[in-house]
Amino acid sequence: MCGIIGYLGKGCAQESLIDGLRRLEYRGYDSAGVAFHEGKSFSMARETGRVKNLATSVQKNSSSSSLGIAHTRWATHGAVTVSNTHPHVSNDGKFVMVHNGVIENFNTLKKFLIGKGFEFSSETDSEVLCNLIAYNYSELEPSEDRFIDAIRMALPQCRGAYGIAVLCLDFPDTMVGARRGSPLVVGLGEDANFIASDASAFVGRAKEAVFLNDGELAVLQGSEFRITTLEGHEAKAVSQPVDQISEEVELGDFGSYMEKEIYEQPSALKNTLRGRFGDDGTTAKLSGLEGHEEELRNLDRIIFVACGTARHACMVGEYLIERLARVPVEVEHASEFRYRNSPKAGKSLVIAVSQSGETLDTLEAVREAKTKGLLTLGITNVVGSSLARETDGGVYQRVGPEIGVASTKAFSSQACLCAMLGLALGRMRELSPMDGQAIVTALKDLPDLVSQVLQQGEQIRELAVKYSKADHLLFLGRQSLYPVALEGALKLKEISYAHAEGYPAAELKHGPIALISPECPSVFVVEGTELSAKTIANMQEVKARKGPVIAIAPQSVEIPEEAADDIFRLPDAHEVIRPILANLPLQLFAYHFALLRGLDVDKPRNLAKSVTVE
Numbered sequence: 185m186c187g188i189i190g191y192l193g194k195g196c197a198q199e200s201l202i203d204g205l206r207r208l209e210y211r212g213y214d215s216a217g218v219a220f221h222e223g224k225s226f227s228m229a230r231e232t233g234r235v236k237n238l239a240t241s242v243q244k245n246s247s248s249s250s251l252g253i254a255h256t257r258w259a260t261h262g263a264v265t266v267s268n269t270h271p272h273v274s275n276d277g278k279f280v281m282v283h284n285g286v287i288e289n290f291n292t293l294k295k296f297l298i299g300k301g302f303e304f305s306s307e308t309d310s311e312v313l314c315n316l317i318a319y320n321y322s323e324l325e326p327s328e329d330r331f332i333d334a335i336r337m338a339l340p341q342c343r344g345a346y347g348i349a350v351l352c353l354d355f356p357d358t359m360v361g362a363r364r365g366s367p368l369v370v371g372l373g374e375d376a377n378f379i380a381s382d383a384s385a386f387v388g389r390a391k392e393a394v395f396l397n398d399g400e401l402a403v404l405q406g407s408e409f410r411i412t413t414l415e416g417h418e419a420k421a422v423s424q425p426v427d428q429i430s431e432e433v434e435l436g437d438f439g440s441y442m443e444k445e446i447y448e449q450p451s452a453l454k455n456t457l458r459g460r461f462g463d464d465g466t467t468a469k470l471s472g473l474e475g476h477e478e479e480l481r482n483l484d485r486i487i488f489v490a491c492g493t494a495r496h497a498c499m500v501g502e503y504l505i506e507r508l509a510r511v512p513v514e515v516e517h518a519s520e521f522r523y524r525n526s527p528k529a530g531k532s533l534v535i536a537v538s539q540s541g542e543t544l545d546t547l548e549a550v551r552e553a554k555t556k557g558l559l560t561l562g563i564t565n566v567v568g569s570s571l572a573r574e575t576d577g578g579v580y581q582r583v584g585p586e587i588g589v590a591s592t593k594a595f596s597s598q599a600c601l602c603a604m605l606g607l608a609l610g611r612m613r614e615l616s617p618m619d620g621q622a623i624v625t626a627l628k629d630l631p632d633l634v635s636q637v638l639q640q641g642e643q644i645r646e647l648a649v650k651y652s653k654a655d656h657l658l659f660l661g662r663q664s665l666y667p668v669a670l671e672g673a674l675k676l677k678e679i680s681y682a683h684a685e686g687y688p689a690a691e692l693k694h695g696p697i698a699l700i701s702p703e704c705p706s707v708f709v710v711e712g713t714e715l716s717a718k719t720i721a722n723m724q725e726v727k728a729r730k731g732p733v734i735a736i737a738p739q740s741v742e743i744p745e746e747a748a749d750d751i752f753r754l755p756d757a758h759e760v761i762r763p764i765l766a767n768l769p770l771q772l773f774a775y776h777f778a779l780l781r782g783l784d785v786d787k788p789r790n791l792a793k794s795v796t797v798e
């Protein structure tokens with residue numbers, strides 16, 4: 185959503201803050217700003233556009249301050265303008281603050297403050313919170329806790345989510361952070377301490393990361409720090425060595441993070457799979473499920489909750505887990521599950537899937553499930569993320585940071601873990617050892633087969649060139665390839681801005697076929713089962729109406745020449761890994777399609793990597 189970083193140390197804050205913003209820019213990149221405590225005043229710089237614009241501005245007026253905060257913004261309230269760019273400063277000039285989240289009752293608070301004589305220069309909720317802190321400060325007697333107490337008084341008046349870092353002119357050696365609903369982590373280093381949205385901001389500069397929980401405050405004073413609750417009680421914080429947080433945020437020789445993350449899927453999937461098969465070679469062993477065997481054995485229902493690409497991976501899981509474990513599975517939009525209040529039906533397990541582990545819609549769905557007393561498991565890629573800490577158990581994806589806003593390797597690892605979950609649950613039930621062994625073999629072969637498909641990348645680039653003028657495309661698939669069709673459509677639209685829709689292949693004739701024309705290509709993902717003939721018939725329905733057809737199909741499927749204009753061949757593979765293989769050409773198609781349009785595949789317009797607001 186937005187990226188926050190604060191620095192308090194012996195050195196110069198400027199370099200660490202700008203470097204940290206660059207590492208956080210994937211969280212939002214509409215505008216960026218920085219504020220330094222200069223003793224008797226704050227110096228500030230704020231620029232619209234990318235962090236590099238701010239870096240240029242800061243270089244012209246460098247600060248030697250050792251205390252500062254910085255922010256890169258994904259706009260929620262107010263247009264992309266300098267005045268709406270963080271940090272915000274209070275009317276009296278005593279406070280500067282950066283914020284990630286949404287203060288839902290900011291209008292009420294703003295009216296109250298205007299009644300007290302405050303004026304506002306931005307449209308943001310964040311400026312309101314900054315002035316609310318200043319107002320509470322003005323109501324307190326001078327004391328060594330006046331700064332922290334003003335924050336403790338202001339935050340309970342707010343509804344909604346916040347992750348903040350705040351400086352006060354009267355306290356030149358103090359930085360305060362607080363979180364509710366938006367992630368915040370303290371970085372502890374030799375010469376400086378940090379507050380940030382996530383630990384990637386201070387990788388290489390801090391040795392330990394201390395993760396805040398909702399309702400907690402971090403107070404950094406000099407070289408000391410403490411974590412307390414809003415009420416002032418000592419809080420036990422989760423900490424871990426920063427070197428566990430991969431430094432794989434370097435681009436290397438790739439042209440973009442998206443390209444890097446597509447092509448590192450073989451190694452990424454090896455990490456996902458590593459050490460996760462039972463000794464007898466017929467099942468998967470997911471340590472995050474240990475201690476829940478009885479509950480898992482007696483499940484009546486599994487409910488997946490997720491958003492976007494993660495939900496598509498869950499939909500692949502729905503098909504695989506029902507087939508392997510014979511447990512009813514539902515996949516819910518996390519945002520819908522939270523309010524739908526579906527009736528409890530027996531023993532249900534809620535599995536939340538989120539690459540970032542910070543998607544607020546998904547987190548709130550987990551909180552609703554826990555309110556109802558349901559067992560919750562999390563599948564996430566970020567160690568120590570809110571999802572990892574708020575679920576009863578879970579599994580890490582282990583694919584390294586995914587920086588490209590368009591999710592690629594995360595989808596593959598999530599779908600792989602869903603297959604492994606289906607295998608594990610199946611072997612707890614009726615799945616035979618032989619079938620289990622075949623699935624284990626297929627999963628172990630997956631990284632090499634992924635490599636094999638990616639080596640055909642040039643053929644996909646040529647397809648993208650051929651169809652790059654299309655502004656409307658359909659993606660179609662059946663069974664576990666229907667979610668792949670949805671994912672292919674999402675990938676294309678979110679980075680190329682072309683309109684794309686995914687449907688079950690059979691659904692085409694129930695309306696969408698009206699869209700078919702020579703200008704609207706259809707991409708069919710063909711199963712490789714007895715259903716292939718039906719999908720080929722759908723392809724012929726499109727061809728009969730002069731619609732271009734691209735088929736993504738396993739080697740062994742015969743496709744009549746008149747049924748497709750272009751065919752991309754996949755290796756024949758076990759059903760549990762077919763969706764992952766079939767999705768690879770769609771990732772590359774979207775990637776090249778967007779490049780051909782001269783677009784930034786890593787930072788598409790209007791998007792952010794982790795959506796930590798509802």
Ligand code: AGP
Nearest residue numbers: 492493494538539540543590591
């Ligand atoms: C995927 O390419 C999108 N960027 C988006 O749909 C994303 O998958 C969704 O916001 C969920 O993110 P999460 O996995 O971090 O929860």
